[in-house]
Amino acid sequence: xxxxxxxxxxxxxxxxxxxxxxxxxxxxxxxxxxxxxxxxxxxxxxxxxxxxxxxxxxxxxxxxxxxxxxxxxxxxxxxxxxxxxxxxxxxxxxxxxxxxxxxxxxxxxxxxxxxxxxxxxxxxxxxxxxxxxxxxxxxxxxxxxxxxxxxxxxxxxxxxxxxxxxxxxxxxxxxxxxxxxxxxxxxxxxxxxxxxxxxxxxxxxxxxxxxxxxxxxxxxxxxxxxxxxxxxxxxxxxxxxxxxxxxxxxxxxxxxxxxxxxxxxxxxxxxxxx
Amino acid sequence: xxxxxxxxxxxxxxxxxxxxxxxxxxxxxxxxxxxxxxxxxxxxxxxxxxxxxxxxxxxxxxxxxxxxxxxxxxxxxxxxxxxxxxxxxxxxxxxxxxxxxxxxxxxxxxxxxxxxxxxxxxxxxxxxxxxxxxxxxxxxxxxxxxxxxxxxxxxxxxxxxxxxxxxxxxxxxxxxxxxxxxxxxxxxxxxxxxxxxxxxxxxxxxxxxxxxxxxxxxxxxxxxxxxxxxxxxxxxxxxxxxxxxxxxxxxxxxxxxxxxxxxxxxxxxxxxxxxxxxxxxxxxxxxxxxxxxxxxxxxxxxxxxxxxxxx
Numbered sequence: 194x195x196x197x198x199x200x201x202x203x204x205x206x207x208x209x210x211x212x213x214x215x216x217x218x219x220x221x222x223x224x225x226x227x228x229x230x231x232x233x234x235x236x237x238x239x240x241x242x243x244x245x246x247x248x249x250x251x252x253x254x255x256x257x258x259x260x261x262x263x264x265x266x267x268x269x270x271x272x273x274x275x276x277x278x279x280x281x282x283x284x285x286x287x288x289x290x291x292x293x294x295x296x297x298x299x300x301x302x303x304x305x306x307x308x309x310x311x312x313x314x315x316x317x318x319x320x321x322x323x324x325x326x327x328x329x330x331x332x333x334x335x336x337x338x339x340x341x342x343x344x345x346x347x348x349x350x351x352x353x354x355x356x357x358x359x360x361x362x363x364x365x366x367x368x369x370x371x372x373x374x375x376x377x378x379x380x381x382x383x384x385x386x387x388x389x390x391x392x393x394x395x396x397x398x399x400x401x402x403x404x405x406x407x408x409x410x411x412x413x414x415x416x417x418x419x420x421x422x423x424x425x426x427x428x429x430x431x432x433x434x435x436x437x438x439x440x441x442x443x444x445x446x447x448x449x450x451x452x453x454x455x456x457x458x459x460x461x462x463x464x465x466x467x
Numbered sequence: 468x469x470x471x472x473x474x475x476x477x478x479x480x481x482x483x484x485x486x487x488x489x490x491x492x493x494x495x496x497x498x499x500x501x502x503x504x505x506x507x508x509x510x511x512x513x514x515x516x517x518x519x520x521x522x523x524x525x526x527x528x529x530x531x532x533x534x535x536x537x538x539x540x541x542x543x544x545x546x547x548x549x550x551x552x553x554x555x556x557x558x559x560x561x562x563x564x565x566x567x568x569x570x571x572x573x574x575x576x577x578x579x580x581x582x583x584x585x586x587x588x589x590x591x592x593x594x595x596x597x598x599x600x601x602x603x604x605x606x607x608x609x610x611x612x613x614x615x616x617x618x619x620x621x622x623x624x625x626x627x628x629x630x631x632x633x634x635x636x637x638x639x640x641x642x643x644x645x646x647x648x649x650x651x652x653x654x655x656x657x658x659x660x661x662x663x664x665x666x667x668x669x670x671x672x673x674x675x676x677x678x679x680x681x682x683x684x685x686x687x688x689x690x691x692x693x694x695x696x697x698x699x700x701x702x703x704x705x706x707x708x709x710x711x712x713x714x715x716x717x718x719x720x721x722x723x724x725x726x727x728x729x730x731x732x733x734x735x736x737x738x739x740x741x742x743x744x745x746x747x748x749x750x751x752x753x754x755x756x757x758x759x760x761x762x763x764x765x766x767x768x769x770x771x772x773x774x775x776x777x778x
Contacts, residue, residue, distance in 0.1 A: 196578075
């Protein structure tokens with residue numbers, strides 16, 4: 194337990210020492226300040242009278258609850274795309290850095306198993322991003338709640354979904370990092386997976402367009418194998434907007450993908466000579 | 468079951484293969500070494516002899532192709548076997564975002580030391596390596612010698628029973644080297660086993676009682692430093708002798724060297740040295756000195772390596 198805490202603490206220290214993580218928190222804070230100071234909402238008898246942005250009235254909606262949910266959906270989408278990209282980019286160097294010659298030997302000389310070292314780093318990395326996501330989502334949720342009087346807990350679900358998808362994508366970062374010790378390559382592969390996800394998610398359309406059964410099977414296989422970044426994002430939006438949600442398949446397929454990739458990373462790390 | 472040896476290796480071999488397995492490099496070839504508890508052991512060898520690979524196999528950073536390595540009786544691949552080890556790697560790269568305090572705290576934590584104990588020990592340990600004013604400074608600001616000192620501190624923080632040091636004096640000034648030797652001597656007195664991998668033969672000769680010389684992945688020579696460097700002969704230094712006597716002694720000596728009116732005769736054995744001494748005394752010559760001569764470890768090293776290189 195002491196060694197696990199030391200590994201997690203070290204990941205936090207390294208993350209904080211990398212300015213890109215301060216950039217993450219900075220961007221989150223800018224967004225929070227945006228909601229705090231630039232969004233003015235006047236509510237009269239439970240209905241929204243005006244919504245003022247940058248000093249100008251930009252919208253007039255009678256249903257406060259619907260407006261708040263829409264705003265939360267926009268924030269969640271922002272988080273889900275922009276913040277995910279930044280988190281992957283910021284995390285990409287954290288695995289290769291411990292594999293540097295002169296550093297890894299010292300880590301391996303301690304009475305800690307290789308599995309423990311890699312998983313400690315992974316968990317620390319997830320926690321760093323989780324802190325950022327929780328900070329941003331909770332702050333925006335509180336500000337919107339105070340300004341509108343509506344406390345929609347569904348918005349907080351985006352904390353869990355964002356962290357979950359990041360945790361799955363991070364397994365790819367870790368595997369590529371362990372295999373090639375390259376932060377740039379780890380970022381490229383992970384971002385490629387993120388970009389592929391919305392394309393693969395158009396399964397029903399593509400299955401109609403594809404002519405042969407073989408190509409349709411290939412598409413399905415790819416779709417089920419790759420983490421459901423897009424599907425999870427869509428499910429989060431639906432949850433926030435109180436629309437019907439089918440989240441089971443994206444969760445379990447992504448979780449299996451993450452477990453397999455992380456398992457492979459652990460196997461590779463255990464077998465490697467340093 | 469407790470072992471009498473801190474390190475035991477048997478037929479330890481490492482073969483590196485190129486990615487497509489077309490070429491094999493036998494970095495370590497069947498090394499069997501036993502290092503007793505409490506010993507001071509030096510591992511020597513030219514570049515590429517397999518020293519670092521051997522050490523990395525002890526730490527399980529490199530997996531052996533065949534053979535076995537045990538640390539205090541435990542299989543080296545077992546994480547628990549590394550608990551009594553303090554290690555200072557060569558060409559270490561400590562995280563520069565950490566301060567001296569933070570670095571010691573991290574590695575002590577990884578050794579399983581509770582936080583309270585770490586906080587108590589760190590200031591004293593930094594003082595011991597002469598860095599008591601540098602605990603709150605980031606490692607990025609440290610000089611090479613300071614990094615070496617803080618590296619030694621991290622190797623010592625959990626009171627190891629076996630200290631494995633890879634080039635411990637690298638980048639350290641002469642005063643610092645003396646300080647490090649003093650620390651190591653204290654540890655030796657406490658019964659800590661010290662295993663040094665170094666290119667600095669003088670340093671190993673000064674500190675280690677036993678050595679092994681590796682060459683091309685194999686043990687070329689091993690034994691006690693005292694035994695390996697002993698037995699070269701005797702040197703007799705005299706003056707005020709006749710040319711006839713000098714010529715006579717020169718026929719018995721291995722070598723003769725004349726300088727400033729003094730003659731140095733090198734004899735290969737005690738009998739020859741005593742006979743020369745009798746002759747000198749009989750002719751009332753002044754004898755300046757008679758000393759047993761030993762090889763330096765460097766001479767032993769060069770001879771061993773060249774002996775294995777030349778057919």
